[in-house]
Amino acid sequence: xxSGGNAGAAAPAGAGxxxxxxxxxxxxxxxxxxxxxxxxxxxxxxxxxxxxxxxDVSMVGVALPSIGTDLHLSAGTLQWxxxxxxxxxxxxxxxxxxxxxxLGRRRVFLVALAVFAVASxxxxxxxxxxxxIATRFIKGVAAAFTAPAGLSIITxxxxxxxxxxxxxSIYAACGASGFSLGLxxxxxxxxxxxxxxxxxxxxxxILLLVAASRFIQKDAPDDAGHRHYDLAGAAxxxxxxxxxxxxxxxxxxRGWLDPVTLAAFAVSAGLLGSFLAIERRTEHPxxxxxxxxSRHIVHANVAALLMFGSYVGFQFIGTLYLQDSLGWSPLxxxxxxxxxxxxVAFGAPRTGAIVDRVGTAPVILVGLISFAAAYAxxxxxxxxxxxxxxxxxxxxxxxxxxxLCFPALNMQATAxxxxxxxxxxxxxxxxxxxxxxxIVLALVTAVVAGQTSGGDQAAGVLDALQPATTxxxxxxxxxxLATVAVLAPNALEARRARVARAxxxxxxxx
Numbered sequence: 001x002x003s004g005g006n007a008g009a010a011a012p013a014g015a016g017x018x019x020x021x022x023x024x025x026x027x028x029x030x031x032x033x034x035x036x037x038x039x040x041x042x043x044x045x046x047x048x049x050x051x052x053x054x055x056d057v058s059m060v061g062v063a064l065p066s067i068g069t070d071l072h073l074s075a076g077t078l079q080w081x082x083x084x085x086x087x088x089x090x091x092x093x094x095x096x097x098x099x100x101x102x103l104g105r106r107r108v109f110l111v112a113l114a115v116f117a118v119a120s121x122x123x124x125x126x127x128x129x130x131x132x133i134a135t136r137f138i139k140g141v142a143a144a145f146t147a148p149a150g151l152s153i154i155t156x157x158x159x160x161x162x163x164x165x166x167x168x169s170i171y172a173a174c175g176a177s178g179f180s181l182g183l184x185x186x187x188x189x190x191x192x193x194x195x196x197x198x199x200x201x202x203x204x205x206i207l208l209l210v211a212a213s214r215f216i217q218k219d220a221p222d223d224a225g226h227r228h229y230d231l232a233g234a235a236x237x238x239x240x241x242x243x244x245x246x247x248x249x250x251x252x253x254r255g256w257l258d259p260v261t262l263a264a265f266a267v268s269a270g271l272l273g274s275f276l277a278i279e280r281r282t283e284h285p286x287x288x289x290x291x292x293x294s295r296h297i298v299h300a301n302v303a304a305l306l307m308f309g310s311y312v313g314f315q316f317i318g319t320l321y322l323q324d325s326l327g328w329s330p331l332x333x334x335x336x337x338x339x340x341x342x343x344v345a346f347g348a349p350r351t352g353a354i355v356d357r358v359g360t361a362p363v364i365l366v367g368l369i370s371f372a373a374a375y376a377x378x379x380x381x382x383x384x385x386x387x388x389x390x391x392x393x394x395x396x397x398x399x400x401x402x403x404l405c406f407p408a409l410n411m412q413a414t415a416x417x418x419x420x421x422x423x424x425x426x427x428x429x430x431x432x433x434x435x436x437x438x439i440v441l442a443l444v445t446a447v448v449a450g451q452t453s454g455g456d457q458a459a460g461v462l463d464a465l466q467p468a469t470t471x472x473x474x475x476x477x478x479x480x481l482a483t484v485a486v487l488a489p490n491a492l493e494a495r496r497a498r499v500a501r502a503x504x505x506x507x508x509x510x
Contacts, residue, residue: 041215042157043167046150047174048208049113053143054178055185056120056201057085057437060136061315062186062330063194065323070194071129079445082316083438084133088140089147090434091238094286097148097427098230105149105156105423106216110209112145117205124199135198144430151426153216155414165352165411172407173348179402181341183315187334230286233278237286240271241435248442288424291417296361297425299486300413301432303364306479307405309436310371310472311398313444314378317461317468320448325383325462336391343399344406351407360412365483367404368476370397375473379466440475444468 035043060067061082068078100108116139123135154171158164189196247264254261279285292298315337322333355363374397385391413429414422451464 038215038217039157041211042217043154043170045208045212045215046153047171048204048211049109049146049150050171050175051178052116052201052204052208053089053147054175055182056139056143056178057082057312058179058182058315059186059189059197059200060085061319062183062333063190063197064319066190066194066330067132071127071132073129075445075449077129079316079441080133081129081136082312083441084136085140085143086312086434086438086441087238087242088137089143090140090431090438091241092141092144092234093148093427093431093434094237094424095230095234095427096145097152097423097425097430098286099145099423100149100152100426101421101423104219105153106212106218108145109149109153109216110212112142112149113205113209113212116142116146117202117209120198120200120202120205124195124202139201144427147430148423148426151410151414151430152422153219155417155422155426156219160415162352162356165355168411168414169349169352169355169407172351172410173345173403176348176402176406177341177345179311179344181338181345183319183337184334184341187329187331190330230278230282230284233275233282233286236271236275236278240268240275241438243268243271244439244442248439248446251446287428288421291421291424291428294416295486296412296415297417297428299361299482300364300409301429302482303368303405303479304409304413304429304432305436306475306482307368307371307401307409307436308433309440310375310475310479311402312437313440313472313475314375314398314469316441317444317448317465317472318378320461321381321465325458325465326385327458336387337395339392340395340399340402343396344403347399347403348407351404352411354404355408355411360408360415361483361487363404363408364412365480365487367401367408368479368483370401370404372473372476372480374398374401375469375476378469379473381465381469383462440472443471447471 064078064081067073067081068075073081096108096112119135119138119142123132123139126132126135151171154167155164158167185200186197189200243264247261247268250264251258251261276289279287279289318337319333322328322336323330328336351363374394377397378391378394381390410429413432414425417425447468448461448464451460
């Protein structure tokens, strides 16, 4: 396996660029600069699905105030419109990744994409908050199968090194652009009516489904005798995450020492312990715990959790601040976030070339520093901000951070993993992204709910601005420290190697 500082660095390029598929599915033969139409078609479809996942999360974020007003939902309930999706996504990603390995990546991708399209249509039609949250959860579950299947199709098709880094840069750029540009689409559609933000993904998913059936090559499932699904593991980890976020969201209203709050935390911890025990003894675990012996895999997942958690939390408080405190329209809010989205769209595809030269961990470090700096600058925001000097610098730094971190984290999280576990690695890093988003969003929502309980939403959001932004900045700084902890041993090892080489040369000269 590659070390944390070099995971995803270029391997020697092979000759040629056209893929050749084995009879039982795609083999990792795409190795050059020139890819044929089928390779590009498959990559575009997979990028489109990831873009749609990101689009769906952030697009709805802009519509939250309108949804809350129309359906009479409180801030705490409104948060579950986002968290319902995120938890369905994050809670079942590990099972989705394992299912892709065992059932066949193409098959899992197509079925899950069809479910996503149907759930999108239903979400646009319901008039009840509970039903709306239920459709969001179903969409999250569908995305939990498309995301790891799509990522593992890429990592098993493109050879590790320059070819895979290039493909993952394009792929991750589309996902990050979806999260960023979803705010713009959401703003435009919310002006027409918030239901359009739920309806738009449906036709896109249907088009992707048709294209995927043509461009994505069939692959054979794993040996039929090994089709074992760790349903107990999936149930315990999903239940643990659901209870954890529920406890954090409900604690401000109930009280942190309320018996229900304490029970939720205790059961969540118990389920997590049960999950670990199940994974240790089951013959076919949802997560092979040995994968965590790899320092670069652990770092990629921890950094993914912290990076995306801080971003989702900031997006929530930033949207409420611009719309509820400043009175901006959804479209104006979308335009405020647009510079970040443009930087991601144009910058992320170039991250692979940077990783080829310096490795993943330094790129991740610079990206996390950009996030922390963006949040620090936003602490200056008040009731009368000037966009160019008060908000735009934060948006630009967010774009830089996302453009660097998102591709590099995906590269590092899948580097050095065998083909038969690429679904697992893909599911693991996507789980880290989504669970981080759910937990930090719940914490930020708890801060906002504590300030808006008096009834003045605009004043409450403004009062919550600094503590909530400080929270997300702290989360990003923890990611910075974690990355420094990975880079420091690598730098020390490199220094010792240079000293050793110098000593050998000196001895030879004598």
